[in-house]
Amino acid sequence: MKQLPSPHVPVPGNGVSGELETMLYDYQKSKGSSKLVRATSGNVMLYGNLGNIRSKQSSGNDPKPGYRPNANRVTGSLVPSNQTDTDTGTVVLCRALSKRTDSEELKDLGNREFGEGRFAEALAYYDQAISMDPGKASYRSNKAAALMGLGRIFEAVCECKEAVRIDPGYCRAHNRLAGLYFRLGEAGKSIHHYRQSQREADPSDISKAQTLQRYIAKCSEARRTRDWQTMLKESQSAISFGADFALQAFSWKAEALMRLQKHDEADAVLNGAPKLDVNASTKIFGAPVNGYMLMIRAQVDMAAGRFDEAVSAAQRAMQLDRNNQEITAVLRRTKAVAFARSKGNEFFKVSNFNEACLAYGEGLGHDPxxxxxxxxxxxxxxxxxxxxxxxxxxxxxxxxxxxxxxxxxxxxxxxxxxxxxxxxxxxxxxxxxxxxxxxxxxxxxxxxxxxxxxxxxxxxxxxxxx
Missing domain, CATH: 1.25.40.10 (Tetratricopeptide repeat domain)
Incomplete structure (x- = not known):
């Protein structure tokens, strides 16, 4: 890499090239110290108790441990407060830098941005490092940390899994993946990876995951016995305990509220749950679980008057779990109710109120x-x-x-x-x-x-x- 003159600061040129010269100079200047720039102690929003970033001896492969970057929490996700558009300037700069720096230097630049709480910029640097050396597990693990900072939990899981595939003995990646599975409500997988992470895990982490596992088991049993009050209590306990991306727990809670005739509250629960497209959800949770979640979504949508959305959700649930009799019944009922409502509306529009009453009554026969x-x-x-x-x-x-x-x-x-x-x-x-x-x-x-x-x-x- 071309060395910049020292101690003179380069005169910035025009456009990207000028910015590159200044960035490279600042980076080389910072290399004179073995320590990265620290974020302020108050800038914290990551879940420290889940093992996202550990205050342990740094191996040089992960972002500086102990950093607590600044972020704003919005609708259940962590969103940085001072981001640069990663689809424009940051990525362009990183691509240009990749021609003049090696992958380790890009990783270090990413760590520096991560330490400052600039997760999008860090993510762009890690992506460039991966493009130069895709077989380095630490780059994938670092990228997962940046994605976690951006609230992109499901993508972070994929990166951690790739890091573990590349290096099955990479303890920090196992630890990070365990924390992610905890937040997803996948307690068994969380326990497995905490054990694989060895000393990276906090001694209490496995115990917490086992407690979460008990909440999940109680929810499942309560649904089997139709004990809706217990199911409501245990699902809320799981979410409050830290499984804030456990979509199945949100679905259990919504179903319990529906069964207890609290339709407004059930709708609010699903509206406040993390959003994920069907394919990604199926990849994380499996087809049967995702089919169940879509079935509950269909029933909540129908209760709220979103009939078209209800039919669509029930049809997608059926595609995922065709042999599930409960889903089959929900799909049949949803279609019947949507048809009756549509027929009733047509009669009402032409002032045929007697027939409208009969049509709505037919729908209520399927969904009283x-x-x-x-x-x-x-x-x-x-x-x-x-x-x-x-x-x-x-x-x-x-x-x-x-x-x-x-x-x-x-x-x-x-x-x-x-x-x-x-x-x-x-x-x-x-x-x-x-x-x-x-x-x-x-x-x-x-x-x-x-x-x-x-x-x-x-x-x-x-x-x-x-």
Whole structure:
């Protein structure tokens, strides 16, 4: 590599070449010290207790141990706060650097960026080092660390597995992979790799993985015995214990909530779970487990009124596990409910409310606890002035989904029509908090309050006169 003049700082040229000269000079200058630049002690967001980065003697192969880089936590992922676009400048610079530096120097540059909390830049350097020397296990392990810093847990697993394949005795890669499997809820695999990592693992790591294994076993047994309260408790325990990417645990929790008729909460659980495409999920968890997770997703989508998405999820589940009778039943039911809802909507649009009621009722025959169908049937019944029936369907829908504003509004309207002003006022007051500024609700509330006051006054007069 061409040596830059020293001690004079190079005069930067234009474009990438000028930046390269400055970067190379800074890098060579830093090589005068055996220590890499340290991040500040407060810049930490990685899971230290899972063995991602250890405060042990550095072998020179991994990013500087003990670093706690700066990152922001967003929706369950670790996202760096000061990233450069790795598809533009950083990668271009790394490709140019690769022509003038060897793979070890690129790895060291990556370690330096990692220590500063710039995970995307570190990742680009590690990728360049791998392209120059793909048979080096430490490069794959370092890349996994950068991916972990970016919250790309599933990709990190693949890199660690490749590092272990290249060098089966690479303890640090085993340790890192064990921590990743822990977060994925794969307790058995986590224990195996912690044991393979030997002294790299903290003495308590295997014990923690064994505790997680017990949570997982209890969830599985609770589902077998249909003990939904226990399944809810144990799945939440697994997630809180550190298995924050355990998609099966999120699915167990969502199913338990669905069975306990808490549909809004089940929807919130799956919406807050880590996102992963079907192929990647199948690769990590296996087809049967992924089929189960898609089956639960289908049922949650159907309860939330996302009928097309529900059918799609159930069909994908069937493709993964064709012999699963439970998935077969869910697919059949999902299709039937989606068809009934569509038919009911068509009748409603042409004001054929009797047929609409029948169509929605047909769907409820397949899924009696579908809040959307209950609310839709209530709308049809209201059009037929069947206020009592409509209010009952709204009651059932709100029991399943307390935040279902449309059902609450419809119930308030029905109660108003039947002269039940007190419950109507109560519903309108709840709606005005959820829908501030809604003129229709404000007007209905004012009218309901006026009628309630009049009713009370009439009662007082009646009592006085008698």
């Amino acid at each position: 606890q579908n809040a959307i169908l209950l609310c839709n049937r209530a709308a049809s019944q209201a059009k037929l002035a069947q206020w009592e029936r409509a209010a009952e369907d709204c009651n059932a829908a709100l029991k399943l989904r307390p935040s279902y504003a449309k059902a609450r509004l419809r119930r308030a309207h029905c109660n108003a029509k039947m002269g039940r002003w007190a419950p109507a006022v109560q519903d309108y007051e709840t709606l005005i908090k959820e829908l501030p500024g809604d003129e229709e609700v404000s007007k209905a509330l004012a009218e309901a309050k006026s009628m309630l006051q009049k009713k009370r006054w009439d009662l007082v007069k009646s009592t006085t006169l008698s």
